[in-house]
Amino acid sequence: MNRSPHIRGLIALAAVALSLYVALTVPVHLGLDLRGGTQIVLETRPTAADTDTDDEATDRTVEVLRGRIDALGVAEPTITRSGSDRIVVELPGVQDPRKAADVLGRTAQLTFHQVLGTAAVADDLPEPLPKRPRQQVLADESGRHLRLQAASLTGKDVEKAAARFDQHSGGGWHVTVDFRGSGEQGWARLTGEAACHAAGDPARRVAIVLDDKIISSPQVDPSVACRSGISGGSTQITGTFNDSEAKELALLINGGALPVPVETVEQRTVGPTLGAEAIRASAWAAVIGTALTSLFIIAVYRLMGALATVALACYGLISYAALAALGATLTLPGLAGFVLAIGMAVDANVLVFERAREEYASRHRPTPRSSLTAGFRRAFSAIADSNITTLIAAGLLFLLASGPVRGFGVTLGIGVLASMLSALVITRALADYAVARPRLRRLPHLTGIAHTGTVRDRLARTHPDLMRHPRRWLAASAAALVLAASGIAVRGLDLGIEFTGGRLIEYSTAAPVDADRARTALADAGFPRAVVQTSGENGLTVRTHHLDNTQAATITDTITDLTHQADKIRDEAIGPSLGKELRQGALIALAVALAAQLIYLAARFRWLLGTSAVAALAHDVVILVGIFAWLGKPVDGVFLAALLTVIGYSVNDSVVVFDRIRELGRHDRKTPFARIANQALLQTLPRTVNTGMGAAFILTALAVLGGDTLTDFALALLIGLVVGTCSSMFTATPLAVELHQRGGAGRIPAVRGSARR
Numbered sequence: 085m086n087r088s089p090h091i092r093g094l095i096a097l098a099a100v101a102l103s104l105y106v107a108l109t110v111p112v113h114l115g116l117d118l119r120g121g122t123q124i125v126l127e128t129r130p131t132a133a134d135t136d137t138d139d140e141a142t143d144r145t146v147e148v149l150r151g152r153i154d155a156l157g158v159a160e161p162t163i164t165r166s167g168s169d170r171i172v173v174e175l176p177g178v179q180d181p182r183k184a185a186d187v188l189g190r191t192a193q194l195t196f197h198q199v200l201g202t203a204a205v206a207d208d209l210p211e212p213l214p215k216r217p218r219q220q221v222l223a224d225e226s227g228r229h230l231r232l233q234a235a236s237l238t239g240k241d242v243e244k245a246a247a248r249f250d251q252h253s254g255g256g257w258h259v260t261v262d263f264r265g266s267g268e269q270g271w272a273r274l275t276g277e278a279a280c281h282a283a284g285d286p287a288r289r290v291a292i293v294l295d296d297k298i299i300s301s302p303q304v305d306p307s308v309a310c311r312s313g314i315s316g317g318s319t320q321i322t323g324t325f326n327d328s329e330a331k332e333l334a335l336l337i338n339g340g341a342l343p344v345p346v347e348t349v350e351q352r353t354v355g356p357t358l359g360a361e362a363i364r365a366s367a368w369a370a371v372i373g374t375a376l377t378s379l380f381i382i383a384v385y386r387l388m389g390a391l392a393t394v395a396l397a398c399y400g401l402i403s404y405a406a407l408a409a410l411g412a413t414l415t416l417p418g419l420a421g422f423v424l425a426i427g428m429a430v431d432a433n434v435l436v437f438e439r440a441r442e443e444y445a446s447r448h449r450p451t452p453r454s455s456l457t458a459g460f461r462r463a464f465s466a467i468a469d470s471n472i473t474t475l476i477a478a479g480l481l482f483l484l485a486s487g488p489v490r491g492f493g494v495t496l497g498i499g500v501l502a503s504m505l506s507a508l509v510i511t512r513a514l515a516d517y518a519v520a521r522p523r524l525r526r527l528p529h530l531t532g533i534a535h536t537g538t539v540r541d542r543l544a545r546t547h548p549d550l551m552r553h554p555r556r557w558l559a560a561s562a563a564a565l566v567l568a569a570s571g572i573a574v575r576g577l578d579l580g581i582e583f584t585g586g587r588l589i590e591y592s593t594a595a596p597v598d599a600d601r602a603r604t605a606l607a608d609a610g611f612p613r614a615v616v617q618t619s620g621e622n623g624l625t626v627r628t629h630h631l632d633n634t635q636a637a638t639i640t641d642t643i644t645d646l647t648h649q650a651d652k653i654r655d656e657a658i659g660p661s662l663g664k665e666l667r668q669g670a671l672i673a674l675a676v677a678l679a680a681q682l683i684y685l686a687a688r689f690r691w692l693l694g695t696s697a698v699a700a701l702a703h704d705v706v707i708l709v710g711i712f713a714w715l716g717k718p719v720d721g722v723f724l725a726a727l728l729t730v731i732g733y734s735v736n737d738s739v740v741v742f743d744r745i746r747e748l749g750r751h752d753r754k755t756p757f758a759r760i761a762n763q764a765l766l767q768t769l770p771r772t773v774n775t776g777m778g779a780a781f782i783l784t785a786l787a788v789l790g791g792d793t794l795t796d797f798a799l800a801l802l803i804g805l806v807v808g809t810c811s812s813m814f815t816a817t818p819l820a821v822e823l824h825q826r827g828g829a830g831r832i833p834a835v836r837g838s839a840r841r
Contacts, residue, residue, distance in 0.1 A: 089516045096510040100398050103405035110408040115415035121176035125350035128169045145344060146171055171346070194239035197232040197291040198277055199301065204229070222293065224301045225324070232291050236274045241267025243317075247330035257330040259321040268317030276313030278304045292321055299333070353655035365789050373785035374400075377430060377778045384774060385437050386532030387524070388456075391514040392433040392507075399429045399499075399506035406498045414495070429499070430778035431470070431736065432507030435463040438771040440533040441540065452531040453519040459533070460512055466743040467504065469688055470736035474500050476680050477732035484673040496729065539770040551762040554818035561815040565703055568710025575713045580720025581627060587657045588627045589639060594649035597624050602646060609642045611635075624650070630657070673724065677731050678702060685735070689742050693820055697738040700816035704734045704807050711803055722797050730804030733779075737812030740768050742820075757824045761817050769813075776809050 126149075128142050142165060149171065153161045162174040203221045221229050243264035249257050263271050274290060281288040283306050291301040300321045308314055325333070374396065381389035407414060440459030444452065478497035518524060519531060528534035536544070550557075581588050599616045602624060606614045614628040626639055636655065643650045678698055685694035708730060712719060744764035752760065783805065787798035 089513065092509055092513040092516070096398075096513040099402060099505060099509070103398075103402045106405035106409050107401060110405075112404065112408045113411060113413045115413045119176055120354055121174060123350075123352040124173045124175070124348055126171045126173065126346040127349045128171070129345045129347055142169055142171065145346065149173065170349070194242065195235035195293045196237040196271070196274060197235055197293060198274060199286055199289040199291050200231045200233055202229060202286050203231045220296075222291070222296065222298050224291070224298045230286060230289070230291060230298065230301065232293070235293075237263070237267055237270045241265065241270060243267070245334040247325075247327070247334040249327070257325040257327055259325070259330055259334050261319050261321060263317040263319075268315075271317060271319065272313035272315050274313065275304050275308060276311045279308040279313065280310040294333070349658070351655070351657035354653070365794065366786070369782070369785040369789045369794075372789065373782035376781040376785070380774075380777055380781065381430060381433070384532070384537070385433075387518060387530050388433075388437050388440075388515060388532040391518060392430070392437075392511055394514060395433070395506040395511040396429055398510050399502050402505060403495075403499050403502040406502060407495065410494075410498075412494050412498070429503035429506060431775045432463075432467045432503060433511055434771050434774045434778065435467055435740065436460050436507065436511070437533055438537075438768075438774070439463045441536055441770075442767065444534055445536045445540075451519075452524065452528045452534050453516075455533055456515055456519055456531075460508070462747075464508070466740045467507070469739045469743060471500050471504055473681060473684065473735040473739060474729075474732035476684065477677060477728045480673055480677050480680065480728060484676065493725070537770055539773055543766050543769060547766070549762055550765055550813070551758045551818065551821050554758070554821040557814040557818040558822065561703060561811065561818075565706055568707040568714075571710040571714035572706075575716065577709070577713055578716060578718045580718045580723075581656060581658045583720065585658050586627060586629050587631045587636060588625065588654070589636060589652060589656075590654035591624045591626075591640075591643055591650040592653050593622045593624055593643070593647040593651075595647050596622055597643070597647050599624075602626075602643065605642050605646055606639065609638055611639060614639070673728065677728055678705075681731065681735055685739075685742075688739075689746065692823055693742045693745070696816045696820040696823065697735055697742065699819055700738055700811040701731050701734055703815050704730060704804065704811050707807050708800060708804055712800065717796055717799070723800055726797050726800035726804065729801060730808060733801075733804060734808030734811060737772060737809055738816045740771060741765060741812055741817055744768050745817075745820075758821045761821050765813055765817060772809060772813070776805060779805055 126145075128145055146163060146165060150163055153163060153173065153175070161176070162172075164172050200219065219231060219233060221231050224230050241263050243262040245259055245261045247257060247259055278288050278290050283303070289301045289303050291298050293299070302322060304314070321333070378389075378393040378396065381392055383389070385392065436456075436459045438459075439462050440452075440455045443458040443462070444450075444455040475497055478493045478500065480493070482493040482497065524531055597618070599618050602616045603614065606612075606616065606626065611628055614626055617625045617627075624643065626643070628639075631639070636657075640650065640652060678701060681701055682694055682698040685697050688694070689697075705727060708727060709719070712723065717723075741761075741764055744767055745761055748760050748764055749757070780802070783798050783802045787795055787802060
């Protein structure tokens with residue numbers, strides 16, 4: 085008795101049961117672009133005087149920032165390192181990043197100084213003696229300049245600080261500071277020196293300085309004796325504090341000083357409305373796209389199509405559970421990748437069913453059961469090769485990208501692995517059980533694989549010779565390539581702020597705003613180079629050079645004055661250094677992707693077919709970028725995710741065709757290569773059509789229902805789907821034929837190793 089069907093059934097049941105348990109018990113962590121909040125990327129800037137390594141300084145900075153974030157009271161904050169000098173802080177629910185960025189980015193260098201006297205101007209300093217520490221002059225709370233001795237105490241001597249309100253004397257808010265260790269004696273010594281001067285003398289004051297600014301300079305009480313000072317290790321910082329200022333000061337003192345200065349290189353704020361709309365739009369796209377794809381698969385493959393639909397549902401459950409179990413963050417591009425992988429999951433099922441139809445039509449396998457078994461066996465190599473190429477693209481996204489695009493790579497990789505499990509294990513377990521039923525033995529046409537199909541029947545009747553003139557197809561591909569490249573040369577690329585640096589703010593306005601009117605208003609406000617675009621009915625996007633938070637607030641006020649109400653739903657700021665780094669990373673990602681595809685395909689199909697496939701990939705990349713240049717669409721991180729996905733998807737079609745060329749050539753050494761290639765194209769064309777239709781339903785739903793953020797993403801994938809499908813047939817294959825003819829070889833390129841028949 086063959087135990088394989090039972091083993092597959094148990095594996096499928098265990099996978100579904102475990103996924104269901106995880107899905108019900110472990111929540112998926114949503115990214116800020118789905119739940120709303122602020123993300124701030126900080127970069128440490130060590131000075132020449134810092135002795136710690138970059139890693140050590142970043143680690144200590146993370147701990148200080150964690151203390152500050154906890155004191156802010158943000159629910160479920162996340163702080164992680166990125167590389168040796170970057171720190172990513174996520175603050176869910178924080179819609180005003182100005183306060184958060186100010187609190188996180190301040191170095192908080194707290195020092196206590198003896199006041200030596202007044203100074204006429206800020207540079208009224210004596211020349212420092214070799215053995216005397218450098219003095220400094222700072223303005224006190226009233227603007228009067230004081231000459232200060234070098235710091236006697238620092239924030240490291242502080243045990244804790246607390247904001248308090250004096251209800252008895254009516255003194256208002258103040259901050260109580262408790263010293264520790266040697267700080268107690270240091271405070272007594274400092275106040276004792278000040279007490280030796282007469283009341284009213286500036287030298288009787290003690291200056292408390294935060295980040296080179298005097299925040300308080302109280303006089304020592306007359307009751308304190310000279311040289312005795314204030315004992316007990318505690319003092320109060322008084323001033324004109326309100327409640328928030330006092331709490332912020334106490335927070336900074338408690339958090340301690342940052343080991344090294346930090347700079348905000350990226351800042352993103354997403355309103356919860358945008359996140360809710362994105363989730364709802366993607367959910368509708370997934371439901372409608374999956375429903376249309378399921379109906380199409382059922383109409384084409386009947387019972388097998390229905391079983392594949394059940395497997396697709398299991399695929400969705402397994403993918404969701406994998407995301408939850410790995411603790412992955414589901415971002416907006418990641419959600420789109422999840423929807424996209426549903427369409428890609430159809431590919432493996434279509435490959436198997438079409439191969440089973442071929443086996444049944446050849447009469448080598450006279451029953452649906454034997455045909456299905458042979459179909460799974462013969463389609464395995466093509467399924468493995470095509471999914472591995474997609475995994476290569478997903479891995480490159482994870483390694484070379486950052487932020488939401490990296491999350492897309494994780495989601496896509498999980499989707500590919502889950503699709504292979506659903507197709508090769510779950511679909512096969514269900515199909516094996518179904519075709520073994522006696523009724524289906526009597527009515528094989530219900531299975532959907534006991535006939536050749538409409539596309540295959542028409543090709544069998546006409547048997548077109550598509551590879552008769554390969555140079556004509558190559559000329560057409562070259563013409564399309566030139567047309568797309570001219571778009572890049574003529575129109576240029578509209579690089580997003582991720583690659584150029586700058587700030588992008590998106591608003592939802594109460595009423596439509598004319599873009600020209602908004603440009604004029606922003607120019608009058610001091611932003612003549614701001615790029616204003618409208619989106620949707622009441623959407624407005626402003627993109628400009630790098631701005632600080634005060635300038636961004638001015639832009640918001642200007643837009644609000646035009647429409648009386650403008651809700652900020654997205655705010656992204658990228659520093660120029662990070663933009664340059666991301667731009668270089670994008671180019672490296674593309675180069676590495678093409679090189680990785682070439683190496684893998686060369687190992688599997690030798691250099692002739694591998695070179696043809698990679699040339700078709702480069703052709704697809706240029707055409708997609710050129711179309712976006714002609715359309716004036718932005719080229720940003722999300723577009724990069726779509727582009728690398730197109731690379732993986734495009735090579736899938738080439739792999740399927742080349743896998744069939746390899747198989748046919750192994751058993752027929754005498755037929756010319758051009759005829760073998762033409763036969764492989766005709767045999768795999770039904771799979772290409774049905775797979776493309778399945779993915780097109782998903783992507784069309786995503787483009788129509790996905791909202792402004794996902795529309796360009798889905799559009800890029802739709803273009804890539806069409807271009808990639810055509811290039812595998814009319815670029816990669818004709819190029820392989822032409823290269824083979826020029827090489828003068830009569831033998832079909834073979835794969836290393838052997839394949840089972």
